[in-house]
Amino acid sequence: MPRGQTKRRPQTVSSLLDAALEVFADRGFRGTSIEEVCERAGLTRGAFYSNYRTKEELFFALFDRHAQRVLDRLADAVDAMRGSVEPLAELISRTSAVDHAEHRWYLLSTEFTLHAIRNPDAARRLAEHDRRLRAEVVRLFETLFDQLGRRPTVDLDSLARFTTALHEGALAQSLVEPDQLAPDELARAYLPPLIEAISIAKPDAPQPG
Structure with a gap:
């Protein structure tokens, strides 16, 4: 996973995980897009791809x-x-x-x-x-x-x-x-x-x- 260490990264990761748990549970794993996870987390697609590939x-x-x-x-x-x-x-x-x-x-x-x-x-x-x-x-x-x-x-x-x-x-x-x-x-x-x-x-x- 291509990601650099920054002071904000733990907070970004936590926000993505919290948002993903909620959206996946609401809409289903297959029915959820990366964009929806980012929107729920209040983050950009760039923030997602700097931490996860898929x-x-x-x-x-x-x-x-x-x-x-x-x-x-x-x-x-x-x-x-x-x-x-x-x-x-x-x-x-x-x-x-x-x-x-x-x-x-x-x-x-x-x-x-x-x-x-x-x-x-x-x-x-x-x-x-x-x-x-x-x-x-x-x-x-x-x-x-x-x-x-x-x-x-x-x-x-x-x-x-x-x-x-x-x-x-x-x-x-x-x-x-x-x-x-x-x-x-x-x-x-x-x-x-x-x-x-x-x-x-x-x-x-x-x-x-």
């Missing part, structure tokens, strides 16, 4: 920003489990909140996933970003099981895929039927027994709760 590149910048938000939230939740009477309930409560940004990201990421399914190059890039995110989630899962005094008996990369599918599927159903299903309802019902079923207690480990 809409896809802009999406992946949004992906990385959201991924860091997810990891920070999960890390804080795992840390908050220490000394909690119900550590998994604490974890689920802290990681299941759906704010405005999370809602918008879900709309965008769902549509981009369909775009990637139809476009092999985009699919390869999306899979690589997903892989890097899962690698970080796996490290946090290792800490989580250690906090619980348990040793997992399944592949943690596969578990990361499963919990992502559970989160995204539950969120979709909750957004369609908000009066029927809370975003964290399925996780609260099924994650605690699942964690127990796919792990064993470490010898002499103190059990939380």
